[in-house]
Amino acid sequence: MSPRTALVVVALLLLTFAIVSPHGSSSKGPYNADPIRTPGVLNPDVTQATIDTTICVHGWTKTIRPPTSYTNGLKQKQMREYRVGGSLSDYQEDHLISLELGGHPTDPRNLWPEPYPRASAVDTIENDLNSKVCSGSLTLESAQLKESTLKHSDG
Numbered sequence: 772m773s774p775r776t777a778l779v780v781v782a783l784l785l786l787t788f789a790i791v792s793p794h795g796s797s798s799k800g801p802y803n804a805d806p807i808r809t810p811g812v813l814n815p816d817v818t819q820a821t822i823d824t825t826i827c828v829h830g831w832t833k834t835i836r837p838p839t840s841y842t843n844g845l846k847q848k849q850m851r852e853y854r855v856g857g858s859l860s861d862y863q864e865d866h867l868i869s870l871e872l873g874g875h876p877t878d879p880r881n882l883w884p885e886p887y888p889r890a891s892a893v894d895t896i897e898n899d900l901n902s903k904v905c906s907g908s909l910t911l912e913s914a915q916l917k918e919s920t921l922k923h924s925d926g
Contacts, residue, residue: 804883804922808852809867811919812881817873819911825873827905832870837877849884863890867922871901872914885922896921 804811814835817825825831842864850862865885868874875881885893900918903909 802886802889803924804867804885805853806923808849808880809883810880811867811915811922812875812878813868813915814870814873814875817911822873822904822911826871826901826911835870835876841877842882845879845882846884849879849882853884855884855886857886862886865890865893865922868915868918869897869901871897872904872918873911874915883922893922 814825843859846859846862846864849864850857850859855862862884864882866874866876867881867883870876897918900909900914904911904914
């Protein structure tokens with residue numbers, strides 16, 4: 772086999788692997804949310820007009836946060852769908868659009884298994900975006916778009 776033929780065969784094998792390998796198949800987990808599985812869903816109770824009585828009220832997210840019995844069951848299911856390994860404690864069942872920014876609390880299309888330590892780092896960004904929305908320096912829609920873009924990218 773000529774070197775050129777060998778190179779073509781290797782390239783085709785790599786291409787086949789890339790096509791057949793599912794998104795997030797690494798045992799370390801999906802570093803970004805799959806936009807098909809987890810597009811993000813908004814909480815209809817949270818709008819720009821209602822932020823002063825919802826997301827900008829200290830402690831409000833505790834009133835709508837789903838119980839771990841729900842999120843752990845969903846996390847197990849989604850870890851299989853994302854084809855990731857490890858234990859439940861390696862991931863946070865994270866809201867693509869966070870509760871702090873008006874994400875739907877229980878819709879599976881707004882939740883995904885985000886690996887640690889990235890999940891912890893993103894929490895800081897979510898809190899910062901919430902502060903900007905509540906201070907009026909950023910619209911709710913802009914903050915939701917920034918968060919969605921971040922979680923769908925490798926950032």
